[in-house]
Amino acid sequence: MKNLLKQCVNAFEERTGLVTLFIGIARHPVPPGTGWLYVFGSCVLTCLVIQVVTGIALSTRYIASSGSTYAVLQFITHKAVFGNFLRGMHYFGASAMILLIGVHMIQVFLMGCYKYPRELNWITGVLLLFLVVAIGFTGQLLRWDQDAVWATVLAAEMLGRTPFIGKYLARFLLGGKTLGGATLSRFFAFHVFFLATFILVIVAFHLYLVLHDGISAPPVRGQMVNPKTYRAEYDKLLAERGVPFWPDVAWRDAVAAFIVVMTIAALALFVGPPELGGPPNPSLLASDPRPDWYMLWYFAVLAQLPRHMESVFMLGAPLFAIVFLLMVPVWWNKGERHPARRPWAVIAVITIVLSIVGFWIEGSRSPWSPKFDAQPLSAALVGTTAGPVAVGAQLFHDKACEFCHTIDGNGGQRGPDLTYVAHRLTVDDIKIRIADGGGNMPAFAGILTRDEMDDLVAFLESRSVDRHVQQSRAAAPSASAHSASAERTVSESPR
Amino acid sequence: MANDERKSEPREELSPERRAFLTWLSLGLSAIAAAVVGIPVIGFIIGPLLVRDRPEWRKVGQISTFAIGKTVKVSFIDSSPMVWAGVSALTAAWLRRLDAERFEAFAINCAHLGCPVRWLAEAKLFMCPCHGGVYYADGSVAAGPPPRGLFKYPVRVRDGQVEILASAVPIE
Numbered sequence: 001m002k003n004l005l006k007q008c009v010n011a012f013e014e015r016t017g018l019v020t021l022f023i024g025i026a027r028h029p030v031p032p033g034t035g036w037l038y039v040f041g042s043c044v045l046t047c048l049v050i051q052v053v054t055g056i057a058l059s060t061r062y063i064a065s066s067g068s069t070y071a072v073l074q075f076i077t078h079k080a081v082f083g084n085f086l087r088g089m090h091y092f093g094a095s096a097m098i099l100l101i102g103v104h105m106i107q108v109f110l111m112g113c114y115k116y117p118r119e120l121n122w123i124t125g126v127l128l129l130f131l132v133v134a135i136g137f138t139g140q141l142l143r144w145d146q147d148a149v150w151a152t153v154l155a156a157e158m159l160g161r162t163p164f165i166g167k168y169l170a171r172f173l174l175g176g177k178t179l180g181g182a183t184l185s186r187f188f189a190f191h192v193f194f195l196a197t198f199i200l201v202i203v204a205f206h207l208y209l210v211l212h213d214g215i216s217a218p219p220v221r222g223q224m225v226n227p228k229t230y231r232a233e234y235d236k237l238l239a240e241r242g243v244p245f246w247p248d249v250a251w252r253d254a255v256a257a258f259i260v261v262m263t264i265a266a267l268a269l270f271v272g273p274p275e276l277g278g279p280p281n282p283s284l285l286a287s288d289p290r291p292d293w294y295m296l297w298y299f300a301v302l303a304q305l306p307r308h309m310e311s312v313f314m315l316g317a318p319l320f321a322i323v324f325l326l327m328v329p330v331w332w333n334k335g336e337r338h339p340a341r342r343p344w345a346v347i348a349v350i351t352i353v354l355s356i357v358g359f360w361i362e363g364s365r366s367p368w369s370p371k372f373d374a375q376p377l378s379a380a381l382v383g384t385t386a387g388p389v390a391v392g393a394q395l396f397h398d399k400a401c402e403f404c405h406t407i408d409g410n411g412g413q414r415g416p417d418l419t420y421v422a423h424r425l426t427v428d429d430i431k432i433r434i435a436d437g438g439g440n441m442p443a444f445a446g447i448l449t450r451d452e453m454d455d456l457v458a459f460l461e462s463r464s465v466d467r468h469v470q471q472s473r474a475a476a477p478s479a480s481a482h483s484a485s486a487e488r489t490v491s492e493s494p495r
Numbered sequence: 496m497a498n499d500e501r502k503s504e505p506r507e508e509l510s511p512e513r514r515a516f517l518t519w520l521s522l523g524l525s526a527i528a529a530a531v532v533g534i535p536v537i538g539f540i541i542g543p544l545l546v547r548d549r550p551e552w553r554k555v556g557q558i559s560t561f562a563i564g565k566t567v568k569v570s571f572i573d574s575s576p577m578v579w580a581g582v583s584a585l586t587a588a589w590l591r592r593l594d595a596e597r598f599e600a601f602a603i604n605c606a607h608l609g610c611p612v613r614w615l616a617e618a619k620l621f622m623c624p625c626h627g628g629v630y631y632a633d634g635s636v637a638a639g640p641p642p643r644g645l646f647k648y649p650v651r652v653r654d655g656q657v658e659i660l661a662s663a664v665p666i667e
Contacts, residue, residue: 067581
């Protein structure tokens with residue numbers, strides 16, 4: 001039996017040469033000292049395999065028909081055997097892939113691994129980053145629920161800002177002039193054929209380059225990359241101190257890949273895939289579209305931009321980011337690699353990471369969005385149940401003031417906090433602000449009657465520290481110390 | 496024996512001109528074959544760009560069902576529905592009756608990035624959930640990032656029915 005197997009392998013090898021090729025790849029020499037920081041590329045590859053495998057499995061049930069997909073996804077999520085788990089794996093696999101690409105890029109950048117002769121590795125990696133974000137976005141749309149529908153419109157509108165050809169790009173994306181039957185099948189084709197093919201081809205090239213140019217040695221302070229001498233130095237290092245990739249180095253990749261798979265599986269099992277929203281009916285408007293978490297920071301950026309530079313930034317920033325990242329190894333392909341000798345590289349990474357995290361937190365809070373579900377203020381908070389103050393408090397809710405302004409922690413955050421507005425503004429100031437609007441506030445002069453204005457102003461004028469202190473004391477005597485503290489804080493600001 | 500005979504045969508040397516011709520022949524035929532396959536493929540994919548806008552009048556309700564001065568949401572089939580589109584073929588507009596005969600219909604899409612704006616009847620404002628765009632009852636910008644007012648659809652009244660001219664997703 002053993003002999004028969006050996007004969008089969010030999011015959012296969014004689015006709016293909018693949019066994020020798022595979023052994024050569026597995027045993028190719030790697031510089032010494034590569035540690036756990038070198039496992040992130042393998043982790044990304046692991047995620048890709050998970051995405052391909054779970055994606056193929058899901059495609060055996062998925063139907064890209066805008067009239068049926070929602071029901072099919074409900075079936076996959078709630079009834080199909082392992083359907084919920086596979087959707088979860090696919091979702092968290094995509095999330096992990098994007099996160100790990102970011103970590104891999106940071107590691108490669110900080111350790112100067114993108115320098116000669118690995119410039120093309122970096123460039124293909126940058127292309128993969130944007131392709132993976134694109135395939136992630138199309139994947140979000142394949143959920144084909146209410147949020148997916150509106151996210152599609154949002155993407156079309158953004159593309160529509162492109163000068164001259166924007167309308168055509170948007171129509172290309174939608175598969176027509178309206179969102180509907182052709183849109184979903186188009187996104188399905190982008191997701192599983194176009195983008196997936198590009199990604200697989202570029203990943204193959206990326207891996208080929210890893211083998212061709214070798215894994216970079218850990219950076220050493222003061223050891224410069226010189227394109228004229230690098231190859232000879234690298235070959236000498238491998239000849240003298242190189243270790244075989246399998247199993248001396250690969251075991252770490254295997255351990256890391258195992259952790260990645262188990263983490264994704266655990267998240268899929270215990271957290272599960274994102275629940276579907278409402279049906280994909282564009283005439284249902286009670287939707288609050290948000291991108292998936294990895295694009296939430298960009299959503300926040302768009303919300304912060306001044307109006308006059310919005311279109312330029314919306315289209316120019318991604319373009320600039322792609323070009324800049326592609327040019328990194330062109331501009332800095334030699335010299336020092338060690339991060340301790342490249343402080344600007346470290347500062348750049350820290351700045352970018354902190355900015356993204358900051359915008360991400362802001363995006364998850366979305367303080368610029370009206371709080372449509374704000375409830376009318378309670379009688380205890382208003383302080384009375386009758387008279388102009390009570391009527392004004394009801395108007396504060398009914399006229400949507402509360403959707404954008406907070407009072408004692410209730411309401412939206414788009415506008416200023418009005419908890420102590422009476423300490424900041426006089427009655428006349430308040431009236432002028434309400435009537436004329438300004439900044440991000442509509443003018444209510446044509447909306448409110450005179451009586452409504454008076455009641456609303458009466459309510460706002462009652463929002464003072466004195467009343468707050470009285471209410472707090474009445475509600476909980478023990479809270480008086482805290483209220484006094486609040487009084488001190490507010491009294492410091494000019495009225 | 497046969498191998499010996501083959502070895503003794505002179506090598507067939509092609510002239511440079513013939514080599515050039517055969518090179519161009521191979522490349523040319525490949526290009527034509529690629530075009531025969533590729534042009535219909537590309538045409539099929541970019542086909543939606545080649546279709547002309549054909550707005551369609553859609554009935555949205557009896558005129559008597561709309562109160563003067565009120566703004567309500569009306570749903571209708573979009574202008575280019577596919578038979579398999581299901582509920583995705585539906586769209587909507589905010590319809591405002593100005594007087595006995597005149598109506599205004601606003602797109603539900605925020606002029607900022609297309610999110611669905613909501614009509615707040617008490618506040619007489621349209622508000623967008625995405626980035627906080629606000630519009631007055633006449634569709635003009637009240638606050639927030641929208642660069643222009645809400646898009647409008649043409650409206651007409653025929654045989655007691657209010658009709659909206661359904662058209663492409665408003666993109667500028």
